[in-house]
Amino acid sequence: MKEFKHFINGHYVASASGNTFENRTPVDNSLIGLVHEAGKAEVDAAVRAAHAALRGPWGALTQAERTALLNKVADRINQRFDEFLDAECRDTGKPRAMASHIDIPRGAANFKAFAETVANQPTEGFRMDTPDGRGAVNLGHRTPKGVIAVIAPWNLPLLLMTWKVGPALACGNTVVVKPSEETPATTTLLGEVMNECGVPPGVFNVVHGFGPDSAGEFLTQHPLVNAITFTGETRTGEAIMRAASVGLRNISLECGGKNPGIVFADCDLEKAVEGTMRSAFVNCGQVCLATERVYVERSIFPKFLARMKEEVAKLRSGRPEDSDANFGPLVSLEHREKVLSYYRLAVEEGATVEIGGGVPDMGAELNDGAWIEPTIWTGLPDDARVIREEIFGPCCHIRPFDTEAEVIALANDTEYGLAAAIWTENSARAYRVAEQIEAGLVWVNSWFLRDLRTSFGGAKQSGIGREGGIHGLEFYTELKNICVKL
Numbered sequence: 001m002k003e004f005k006h007f008i009n010g011h012y013v014a015s016a017s018g019n020t021f022e023n024r025t026p027v028d029n030s031l032i033g034l035v036h037e038a039g040k041a042e043v044d045a046a047v048r049a050a051h052a053a054l055r056g057p058w059g060a061l062t063q064a065e066r067t068a069l070l071n072k073v074a075d076r077i078n079q080r081f082d083e084f085l086d087a088e089c090r091d092t093g094k095p096r097a098m099a100s101h102i103d104i105p106r107g108a109a110n111f112k113a114f115a116e117t118v119a120n121q122p123t124e125g126f127r128m129d130t131p132d133g134r135g136a137v138n139l140g141h142r143t144p145k146g147v148i149a150v151i152a153p154w155n156l157p158l159l160l161m162t163w164k165v166g167p168a169l170a171c172g173n174t175v176v177v178k179p180s181e182e183t184p185a186t187t188t189l190l191g192e193v194m195n196e197c198g199v200p201p202g203v204f205n206v207v208h209g210f211g212p213d214s215a216g217e218f219l220t221q222h223p224l225v226n227a228i229t230f231t232g233e234t235r236t237g238e239a240i241m242r243a244a245s246v247g248l249r250n251i252s253l254e255c256g257g258k259n260p261g262i263v264f265a266d267c268d269l270e271k272a273v274e275g276t277m278r279s280a281f282v283n284c285g286q287v288c289l290a291t292e293r294v295y296v297e298r299s300i301f302p303k304f305l306a307r308m309k310e311e312v313a314k315l316r317s318g319r320p321e322d323s324d325a326n327f328g329p330l331v332s333l334e335h336r337e338k339v340l341s342y343y344r345l346a347v348e349e350g351a352t353v354e355i356g357g358g359v360p361d362m363g364a365e366l367n368d369g370a371w372i373e374p375t376i377w378t379g380l381p382d383d384a385r386v387i388r389e390e391i392f393g394p395c396c397h398i399r400p401f402d403t404e405a406e407v408i409a410l411a412n413d414t415e416y417g418l419a420a421a422i423w424t425e426n427s428a429r430a431y432r433v434a435e436q437i438e439a440g441l442v443w444v445n446s447w448f449l450r451d452l453r454t455s456f457g458g459a460k461q462s463g464i465g466r467e468g469g470i471h472g473l474e475f476y477t478e479l480k481n482i483c484v485k486l
Ligand SMILES: NC(=O)C1=CN([C@@H]2O[C@H](COP(=O)(O)OP(=O)(O)OC[C@H]3O[C@@H](n4cnc5c(N)ncnc54)[C@H](O)[C@@H]3O)[C@@H](O)[C@H]2O)C=CC1
Pocket: 151, 152, 153, 154, 155, 178, 179, 180, 181, 209, 210, 211, 212, 215, 216, 217, 220, 231, 232, 233, 234, 236, 237, 239, 240, 254, 255, 256, 257, 287, 288, 335, 338, 390, 391, 392
């Protein structure tokens, strides 16, 4: 039986309590292995190891040495690509074609990109006049923030964990990662890679477990944790913010979304259909950036809806390794129950189910998995819960609109503000609308097109702070002004 242990101070360790929980694949609900659940003792050991490593060999490395090590980590992930791919696809059920395209390459790229960004960051300097005429210089000196707690989600496990670990380590911090209880595998495997590359013990640590009254809460409450970075649900973000308020620790929160897609009549229809299909259904809709509300200019509404239904009908559910399949299961039966509760609610709230709406028959071998049908609704009122709440499944509501002002108001009529996609061939309109959308990210004629140098994060209840490129430096470093009188 496979066991997922904690990775503390360069060693894999079991929980002293002996407590474990099951890890099952959503493909057919079969058992992958047992995960050790950290108690306060393991979390404390991991945080203390991380704290000690700050002043140990890690703190003594030059930026160039750190950059070289992180590049080595990226290369090693690529050398062990298939192991990471197998592990990620077992845990999440996602198609190998997708994970080999997005999850694993980005898992490696996150180390390289941030190592380079930090290494090439200029030091801010201001020369000033002084009454004696000799002047002074001010230098913005950055030091690591310290021990960073990384609370990671299950939807893109390696990608979203390394998105935080990469810049944290590049800035000279040490980390304790708490991966999602649903997806422990690739984070655990990364421990081996760290050892193989010679990353000093204590720099990268992993503790497994759940959130409340478990590893997540113990970690975020630990007084030696200097800052917390989190991706996941908004309500969890609030709990983490409360924990961080004790001791005034810094937070970076990337939370939920209810993202609009806006399709103008002057779009390239096929591009808009292809992009909206991806934005609603890739990763079975389990992407915080996913489009769950689609607004289409009335004159092309029937055509757009018909094309979307044709494309949804072509999606093929199947095992990760099935090369004909492009649509996986949801991450767990529990999450499927949540998404199905919205499928039922949509009908109660008056939706027309244009396609999907249920559970597919996958045959005896797979029917115990977390399979679900991709779904399109129309006809819901703007105040329906299905329109207002994040579902995080393969579904969207499509609604017609008449004017630019109307669609901007509709798009912004949400407590969230993570992302939006605008489809139009009129670039002046695209920019004008994008400027008025209340969100951290707006794509025009694309979706999830990522340049790691750009800022990433949400407005309103979609989060606090920005990561990506140099923006993460504000979170991952302490900025000290050194004023030297000449
Ligand atoms: N990328 C995103 O934006 C994601 C959004 N979600 C949304 O959240 C919903 C619930 O899914 P969950 O996996 O339960 O998300 P979650 O936000 O509860 O979990 C994310 C991570 O936070 C940890 N966590 C939970 N409560 C915590 C606490 N009090 N203190 C410290 N750590 C804590 C979890 O163990 C996990 O590692 C989903 O249905 C979906 O709507 C879920 C995962 C990713």
